[in-house]
Amino acid sequence: LYSAQITRHNPTCIVMLLDQSRSMLDSIGNTRKADFVADTVNHTLHDLVIRCTKTEEVRDYYHVACLGYSGRGVASAFTGALANRRLTPVSQIAEYPARIETRFKRVPDGAGGVVEQPVRLPVWIDPVADGGTPMCQAFAEARNIIAEWTAAHARGFPPIVLHLTDGESSDGDPTALAGEIMNLATADGGALVFNCHISSRRTNKIEYPAAANGLPDQFAHTMFAMSSVLPENFRNAAIQLGARIEENSRGFVCNADPSAIVQFYEIGTSLTGMAPHRWMDESV
Amino acid sequence: VWEFKTRQLLLPKSGATRDECEDAISVDARARRFAIADGATEAFDARGWAERLALGWTKAEVSPHTQKEFISWASGEGAAWAATWIGRALPWYAAEKRRAGSFAAFVGLEFEEDAGALRWRAAAVGDACLVSVRAGKVRGAMPLTDYRDFNSTPRLVPSIEAVATMRESDVVIAEGAFESSTIFWLLSDAIAAWYLRAFAEETTRIAGFENLLLQADDASLASFIHEERLALRLRDDDVAALRIEVISEGNAKKKV
Numbered sequence: 001l002y003s004a005q006i007t008r009h010n011p012t013c014i015v016m017l018l019d020q021s022r023s024m025l026d027s028i029g030n031t032r033k034a035d036f037v038a039d040t041v042n043h044t045l046h047d048l049v050i051r052c053t054k055t056e057e058v059r060d061y062y063h064v065a066c067l068g069y070s071g072r073g074v075a076s077a078f079t080g081a082l083a084n085r086r087l088t089p090v091s092q093i094a095e096y097p098a099r100i101e102t103r104f105k106r107v108p109d110g111a112g113g114v115v116e117q118p119v120r121l122p123v124w125i126d127p128v129a130d131g132g133t134p135m136c137q138a139f140a141e142a143r144n145i146i147a148e149w150t151a152a153h154a155r156g157f158p159p160i161v162l163h164l165t166d167g168e169s170s171d172g173d174p175t176a177l178a179g180e181i182m183n184l185a186t187a188d189g190g191a192l193v194f195n196c197h198i199s200s201r202r203t204n205k206i207e208y209p210a211a212a213n214g215l216p217d218q219f220a221h222t223m224f225a226m227s228s229v230l231p232e233n234f235r236n237a238a239i240q241l242g243a244r245i246e247e248n249s250r251g252f253v254c255n256a257d258p259s260a261i262v263q264f265y266e267i268g269t270s271l272t273g274m275a276p277h278r279w280m281d282e283s284v
Numbered sequence: 285v286w287e288f289k290t291r292q293l294l295l296p297k298s299g300a301t302r303d304e305c306e307d308a309i310s311v312d313a314r315a316r317r318f319a320i321a322d323g324a325t326e327a328f329d330a331r332g333w334a335e336r337l338a339l340g341w342t343k344a345e346v347s348p349h350t351q352k353e354f355i356s357w358a359s360g361e362g363a364a365w366a367a368t369w370i371g372r373a374l375p376w377y378a379a380e381k382r383r384a385g386s387f388a389a390f391v392g393l394e395f396e397e398d399a400g401a402l403r404w405r406a407a408a409v410g411d412a413c414l415v416s417v418r419a420g421k422v423r424g425a426m427p428l429t430d431y432r433d434f435n436s437t438p439r440l441v442p443s444i445e446a447v448a449t450m451r452e453s454d455v456v457i458a459e460g461a462f463e464s465s466t467i468f469w470l471l472s473d474a475i476a477a478w479y480l481r482a483f484a485e486e487t488t489r490i491a492g493f494e495n496l497l498l499q500a501d502d503a504s505l506a507s508f509i510h511e512e513r514l515a516l517r518l519r520d521d522d523v524a525a526l527r528i529e530v531i532s533e534g535n536a537k538k539k540v
Contacts, residue, residue, distance in 0.1 A: 049377050
């Protein structure tokens with residue numbers, strides 16, 4: 001299980017669920033949560049495109065959906081030409097960023113100092129923070145997408161849901177819906193659900209727990225129950241990235257700080273045979 | 285006078301087309317130079333860089349004899365490869381990938397005559413291998429000697445963009461006197477690991493493979509490789525295999 005080779009003819013599916021409720025206006029570190037999450041997701045999409053690039057061609061190893069949920073309901077989080085697109089082959093993501101921004105990366109100058117070097121960063125997701133937290137609606141939409149995808153890709157590497165939220169659901173308990181997603185399977189295993197809870201407060205973060213004891217509250221218990229056990233290749237990637245992992249660690253981070261959020265996406269997209277990518281090291 | 289008789293196999297991984305094969309073979313029997321290179325699949329223009337390295341070895345005016353000379357030679361090849369991309373309008377993702385450069389495993393072999401005797405010299409980086417066989421036994425292998433030593437993170441020859449990361453210790457140089465009846469094999473990683481393992485396990489598969497190669501029976505060879513992959517004895521990767529048989533003038537005449 002969880003060993004199918006990912007190819008153009010046998011791609012996999014990644015669904016990113018983003019909490020875009022009003023509380024995402026709160027700060028994390030020196031920035032707003034919504035801004036930091038949009039940046040992280042843009043970097044993750046960029047990394048997926050680069051991994052699929054063969055010289056001048058982008059091969060469709062991944063089909064990707066980015067869904068935002070907020071007071072406006074559940075909708076594609078893409079802006080620009082991909083707005084309203086549900087599941088999108090990675091080659092289309094490569095072709096249609098909303099815009100390409102220039103930022104500056106600090107690199108050694110060879111004489112003991114650093115210089116700022118311009119880098120181009122494509123943007124697909126803009127920060128949004130508005131209204132409530134309809135998490136159940138978001139998981140229901142993810143379930144529908146994955147049900148269609150697994151029906152069409154019976155041999156594929158199982159779909160992965162990467163869910164990021166900063167608070168409790170405002171439309172009920174999503175546990176059963178997460179369970180429905182995990183029960184959708186290909187021949188290579190059930191769909192995987194990984195959850196990242198982010199916090200403005202400087203409280204103890206708990207990363208990839210193997211058991212629920214020690215979790216701070218009922219919400220954390222709910223998120224733990226909604227999270228898949230990390231398959232071996234994800235565990236290996238997580239270890240390479242410096243995370244502390246046990247055999248039954250779940251894809252769940254509680255009270256994530258900025259570095260834990262970045263690591264969550266790095267681990268969640270470190271699919272079989274793909275080396276984890278550390279874009280945070282690039283100090284953009 | 286020596287004659288160099290070669291047979292080769294270049295085969296892409298399952299489901300890929302021949303154009304997508306990122307291994308390369310170059311043979312120049314007159315110059316007595318032979319090479320294979322294995323482009324790193326995640327790198328930019330992996331096939332182009334592998335082809336450049338392999339061809340560069342067989343066409344070099346002077347082949348590198350030391351680790352330092354090898355790095356200097358690879359830098360020159362890297363600059364020539366990079367020049368083929370200058371001025372090309374690339375989409376953002378290709379331009380970014382190009383900035384990181386390209387990488388390939390490499391093994392090159394050359395022969396020189398010295399006072400009527402033949403000597404061989406080889407240079408290798410990573411897990412593309414030279415294996416010498418005589419009287420049904422492996423007499424030497426480089427840079428890896430054991431099938432269990434192959435892994436997913438070999439050292440590689442970088443193109444000019446990353447050449448500063450290359451260390452002299454990445455380059456393995458070996459040489460020796462040619463001994464009659466020795467067959468030299470240049471093999472990319474998957475088939476090299478398979479070959480060394482098959483020898484270690486003393487199976488008859490080696491003979492089957494060699495016979496098909498000598499018969500130049502491409503369809504049967506492809507089928508053989510497919511079966512080995514299905515049996516999980518051969519990792520599903522591009523295959524480059526070059527068999528080099530050296531025949532001295534006297535023996536060559538007898539064969540005619």
